[in-house]
Amino acid sequence: MSLETLSETRSFGGTQGVYRHASQATGTDMTFAVYLPELALHGRVPVLWYLSGLTCNHENAMTKAAAQQWCDEAGLAIIFPDTSPRGEGVANDEAYDLGQGAGFYVNATQDPWKPHFRMWDYITAELPELVADNFAIDADAMGITGHSMGGHGALTIAMTHPDRYKSVSAFSPIANPTESDWGRKQFTAYLGEDRDSWRAHDATLLMTERGYPGEVLIDQGANDQFLDLLRPESLAHAMMAxxxxxxxxxxxxxxxxxxxxxxxxxxxxxWHAEQLV
Amino acid sequence: MSLETLSETRSFGGTQGVYRHASQATGTDMTFAVYLPELALHGRVPVLWYLSGLTCNHENAMTKAAAQQWCDEAGLAIIFPDTSPRGEGVANDEAYDLGQGAGFYVNATQDPWKPHFRMWDYITAELPELVADNFAIDADAMGITGHSMGGHGALTIAMTHPDRYKSVSAFSPIANPTESDWGRKQFTAYLGEDRDSWRAHDATLLMTERGYPGEVLIDQGANDQFLDLLRPESLAHAMMAxxxxxxxxxxxxxxxxxxxxxxxxxxxxxWHAEQLV
Structure with missing residues (x-):
């Protein structure tokens, strides 16, 4: 797969890059960002995936999360994928929380989303392979985190593929989407009316059913405007139970x-470095 | 109130003492331990109350919790009270989890416990006054913690008297005793059949009803033998909800x-020092 470099910028001891490629999973061009720490000059480094939330693309966390300093210090690469396919010919919705910018890290099975909205495959299979082929990262030492919808993605992906993701955390995750307006609407659109198909994408249900073999770190703000949609108490109960x-x-x-x-x-x-390095 | 010194021992930069006094609350002699850090030589210091668990007296945590080093470094006093009244004439039970060594930090209202089992008053009122009168501690800067039954005591006391206890934490607390065999049996014995009288002594219910104005730290071991009795998931849900x-x-x-x-x-x-010092 070919990779187009959109920008590369020195950041702390390493390099912040932005790249574009033609994705087979989504059938669109996809843009993503990779930060490589200075340590990557000397060999492959562990990698942390950061999944962003609703309305975001690859750029928000890259510019606003201030992760580069710590990743350079810890010797971790960090990757910021986009949150959905985009562009002409890709289905969309007027709402901010459905369609482009709101992929919810699932493979859509329903029209009109089915042709392009395959973010699960893109994040868990295609993009890891692409970055392992093109950057000095160690694909056997991957962790995953994310914010809001991205925290949902990180948790559901890590619990489904604990063999691939050796560490997991989340900021303010959508923790119980099958019981939330951030979830039911999107799962109905992407996955259909059959709620059984939603279960694989609910962190609280996955925590109850299978959990995660390592330690899980969840951070949540008490003054979060969206607490009623995030439902942290459901995940906390499932974790401790x-x-x-x-x-x-x-x-x-x-x-x-x-x-x-x-x-x-x-x-x-x-936290991730302690488990990956 | 007069105080008898049973022992005083140098520990790190400070002094570990054990004392006995005639308690008005329990109507018995009560023994407790106080560690004063080196800083107490120069003025009054904040104080951390450590409430112990079932079968313990003042000695268990004093000798096994290894708190003195950190309290000396942080400049905190730490107090280890007993967990019940003791001695001849004090009611008891053959079970390890009722009677002497199992006061549950309540004021008993039922016979045969009523005359002496007034641990709530002892811990929250009489003993703080006694130590403020006799040691270089700052009674306006008190925090409280505890283990198991003592974690239950710490949480219920702090949520009831947040004005007095400026910080709170717990190790493996009995988190939801009104729904546990560590709780129902004891509350029935000490407080009677009326479950309404139990509500003031259940950390999960108090968390749901009133919470705590500061931050709360709970630590729990995942391989704890008593998890089904402790019910951490109930408290975690109540906290996050x-x-x-x-x-x-x-x-x-x-x-x-x-x-x-x-x-x-x-x-x-x-954690306590950050909030008290």
């Missing part, structure tokens, strides 16, 4: 913004 | 013993 190793932290005063994500990014990077 | 600032940590491999408590004691001492 399962005796899932890990921690659930509720931080006073923080909201749903990148100011929150940035405030705890160092904790997450070093 | 309330958006209670704080964190709930489930630590893989640790059991219910003092090896667990000791492993995370530094975290708790500095």
């Amino acid at each position: 399962r005796r899932q190793p890990g921690q659930f932290r509720m931080h006073p005063g923080y909201d749903h913004s990148y100011f929150f994500v940035q405030s705890f990014m160092a904790d997450h990077v070093f | 309330r958006r209670q600032p704080g964190q709930f940590r489930m630590h893989p491999g640790y059991d219910h013993s003092y090896f667990f408590v000791q492993s995370f004691m530094a975290d708790h001492v500095f």
Whole structure:
């Protein structure tokens, strides 16, 4: 697969790059960002996947999460994929939370989404292979995190493929989408009316049914504007009922913004590094 | 009130003492331990209350929790009270989890416990006054923690008197005693059949109804032998449903013993110090 370099910029000891490629999974051009720490000059480094939330593309976390400093220090690459296919000929919706910018990290089975909205395959299979072929990253040492819809993606992907993702965390995840307006609407559109098909994409249900073999770190702001949609209490209950190793932290005063994500990014990077490096 | 010194021992930069006094609350002699850090030589210091679990007296945590090093470093006093009245003439039961060594930090209203089992009053009122009168501690800067039954006591006391206890944490607390065999039996014995009288002594119910104005730290071992009795998932759900600032940590491999408590004691001492000092 060929890769087009859109930009490469020095950042701390390493390089922040933005790349485009023709995706087989989505049938569209996809743009993503990779930060390589200085350590990658000397060999392959572990990699942290950062999945973004609703309305975001590859750029939001790259510019606002302030992860580069910590990844350079920890010797981790970090990858910021887009959150959906985009462009002409790709289905969309007027709502901010459906369609482009709102892929929800599933493979759509329903029209009109089915042809392009295959973010699960894109994130878990195609893109990891692409970056392993093109960058000095160690595909056997991958962790995954994300924010909001991306936290949902990180948790569901890690619990489904714990063999591939050796560490997992989430910021303010959509924690129980089958019981939330951030979930039911999208799953109905992408996956159809059969709720059984939704179960593989609900972190609370997956936590109850299978959990994760490593420790799980969840950070949540107590002043988050979207707490009723995120349903952190459902995931916290499922974690502790399962005796899932890990921690659930509720931080006073923080909201749903990148100011929150940035405030705890160092904790997450070093959390992953401890398990990956 | 007069105080008898049973022992005083140099420990790190400070002094570990054990004392006895005639308690008005319990109508018995009560023994407790106080560690004063080196800083107490120069003025009054904040104080952390450590409430112990079933079968314990003042001595278990004093000798096995390894708190003195961190309290000396942080400049905190730490107090280890007994867990019940004791001695001849004090009611008891053959079970390890009722009667002497199992006061559950309540004021008993039922016979035969009523005359002496007034641990709530003892811990929250009489003993704080006694130690403020006799040691270089700052009664306006008190935090509270505890293990198992003591974690239950710490949480229920702090949520009831947040004005007095400026910080709170717990190790493996009995988190939802009104729904547990560690709770229903004891509350029936001490408080009677009326379950309404139990509500003031259930951390999950208090968390749901009122919460705590500061951050709450809960540590739990995932290999705890008593998880079904502790019910951490109930408290975790109540915390996150309330958006209670704080964190709930489930630590893989640790059991219910003092090896667990000791492993995370530094975290708790500095957690309290950050809020009290």
